[in-house]
Amino acid sequence: MTGIASMMAARWFWTAMLTRSEMAELGLTRIDQGEEIWLTLDPARTELKTCTLAGTPVICIKIKER
Incomplete structure (x- = not known):
């Protein structure tokens, strides 16, 4: 049970770091x-x-390529 909890915590941490x-x-x-x-x-x-977007004005973010 502890191993499963540890793996879930590690996965959450890794996902958060990649996303950031x-x-x-x-x-x-x-x-x-x-x-x-x-x-x-x-x-x-x-x-x-x-x-x-589909004829409706929406706010969007333009990201400049490096």
Whole structure:
């Protein structure tokens, strides 16, 4: 039982680390504050824009390639 719990904890930790590094690579930072989650944009790599999806305007993030 302890082995299973340890493996589940390790998997959760590894997934969290990969997700954060992938987001940072895209110029995004996740900030957890209590029950709220904020996503900040790196102004050198990202741009907040209005896009059209199926005829409806939506807010989107443009990520500049390096």
